Amino acid sequence: MINATGVHKSFAIGSRTVHALRGIDLSIESPGFYAIMGRSGSGKSTLLHMLSAMDRPDKGEIIVSGHAIHSMGEAQATMFRRKDIGVIFQAFNLIPTMTALENVQLPGLLAGDQSKELIARSHELLDLLGLEDRTTHRPEALSGGEQQRVAIARALLYKPAVIFADEPTGNLDTAASAMVWSMLRDIAKEQRVTIVMVTHEPQAASYCQRIFVMNDGMIVGTIDAPEQGAFDAGTIATRTQHLLSATQ
Numbered sequence: 203m204i205n206a207t208g209v210h211k212s213f214a215i216g217s218r219t220v221h222a223l224r225g226i227d228l229s230i231e232s233p234g235f236y237a238i239m240g241r242s243g244s245g246k247s248t249l250l251h252m253l254s255a256m257d258r259p260d261k262g263e264i265i266v267s268g269h270a271i272h273s274m275g276e277a278q279a280t281m282f283r284r285k286d287i288g289v290i291f292q293a294f295n296l297i298p299t300m301t302a303l304e305n306v307q308l309p310g311l312l313a314g315d316q317s318k319e320l321i322a323r324s325h326e327l328l329d330l331l332g333l334e335d336r337t338t339h340r341p342e343a344l345s346g347g348e349q350q351r352v353a354i355a356r357a358l359l360y361k362p363a364v365i366f367a368d369e370p371t372g373n374l375d376t377a378a379s380a381m382v383w384s385m386l387r388d389i390a391k392e393q394r395v396t397i398v399m400v401t402h403e404p405q406a407a408s409y410c411q412r413i414f415v416m417n418d419g420m421i422v423g424t425i426d427a428p429e430q431g432a433f434d435a436g437t438i439a440t441r442t443q444h445l446l447s448a449t450q
């Protein structure tokens with residue numbers, strides 16, 4: 203599903219070089235809900251940019267759903283992002299002049315698809331996200347949580363096998379966040395999608411089955427949900443702290 207090996211990425215800022223990723227190995231073999239955690243600046247967003255073909259690594263290989271990302275050209279990467287994966291950001295990135303339904307259809311409209319199937323699928327997805335009575339609302343008439351659920355529906359439009367989410371609840375309150383996390387968890391399970399979410403919050407990661415912990419451009423460990431019972435935020439915070447202090 204996702205296989206990254208030896209991924210490096212640096213940025214030049216003036217005369218200084220920032221090594222954002224220093225040899226990432228990451229493997230996800232089965233559908234489910236996964237978290238990437240780590241301090242600010244540890245390289246989480248950079249890694250997600252590489253995995254979602256928004257940028258290319260300096261070194262290393264990345265395979266997502268059978269596509270070799272590291273060697274993709276710009277045109278290929280655009281098609282890959284539109285059809286093969288879904289992406290969700292902290293800012294909901296909805297088009298203000300479009301209704302919820304049109305925002306969900308957007309990737310299809312951009313590809314020139316006006317089919318009945320596209321409209322039917324968009325309605326189906328708004329239903330799935332609990333927004334069936336919000337189809338004609340524009341973003342300004344929706345709450346933050348509702349806007350992010352429209353963005354999730356949009357990410358699901360072409361039934362991608364993989365969805366990447368960077369701090370998807372960073373702009374939401376606790377109740378709306380919990381709703382988004384549980385919906386992502388259920389979608390991963392019921393639609394057999396691989397969802398990879400970057401988050402700062404142990405509470406968010408508690409909905410996931412596996413957590414990859416990053417520090418200074420590397421994955422320093424993984425934490426798996428217990429076989430029985432819930433993954434609680436307190437345990438996650440403690441175990442993440444242990445992993446980070448062991449690798450200082």
Ligand SMILES: Nc1ncnc2c1ncn2[C@@H]1O[C@H](COP(=O)(O)OP(=O)(O)OP(=O)(O)O)[C@@H](O)[C@H]1O
Pocket residue numbers: 213214215220221222240241242243244245246247248249
């Ligand atoms: N386009 C860029 N140009 C220059 N430096 C960058 C760029 N993108 C990221 N960096 C640097 O790479 C490092 C990792 O950044 P990244 O955004 O991946 O961290 P992060 O873990 O997502 O942090 P946060 O939790 O604050 O979002 C940082 O030092 C950052 O300043």
Ligand SMILES: [Mg+2]
Pocket residue numbers: 246247248
């Ligand atoms: Mg980030």
